[in-house]
Amino acid sequence: MLSSIRIGIEELKDSYATFIAPVxxxxxxxxxxxxxxxxxxxxxxxxxxxxxxxxxxxPVLLLRRGYSLLTEDLPTGMKSLIQRYPRLVKEIHVDSNLPVDFDTPEDYVRIAE
Known part of the structure; x- marks a missing residue:
């Protein structure tokens, strides 16, 4: 996933920020x-x-000033970035339910009902 994020960020390098979420x-x-x-x-x-x-x-929201950190060795992708730089993370408390994760066709059927 990190390689896809890096490619996307390269295309969005002039944007103020970008949302990143698993597919x-x-x-x-x-x-x-x-x-x-x-x-x-x-x-x-x-x-x-x-x-x-x-x-x-x-999703996470990565600001442009953090894009360059994606060039580092991040063995577990964004999780590595978050663990390596906890002081750079802003937690944003939201009034919503945790997003639903679809891993199987059964998950889709369950959610679609």
Whole structure:
């Protein structure tokens, strides 16, 4: 997934920020995205993570000033970045449910009902 993120960031290098989410979480709450975009980030923050009822979730919002960190060796992708630079992370508490993760066709059927 990190290689895909790097390619995407290269295409979006002039953007202020970009949302990053796993492909198996296709439905994101517009209120969460809006809340994250409207959050004020400290000068040293580069990454916003939504917190749903005390649990971190997706998507993450990576600010342009953090794009260069994606060139580092990140063995577990974005998780490595978050663990390596916890002081650069802004938690954004949101009033929504954790997004649903689709891993199997059965998950899709369950959610679609």
């Amino acid at each position: 198996d979480i296709p439905y994101l709450d517009k209120k969460v995205l809006t809340s994250m975009m409207n959050s004020e980030f400290e000068e040293d923050s580069i990454l916003g993570i939504p917190v749903y009822n005390g649990r971190r979730g997706h």
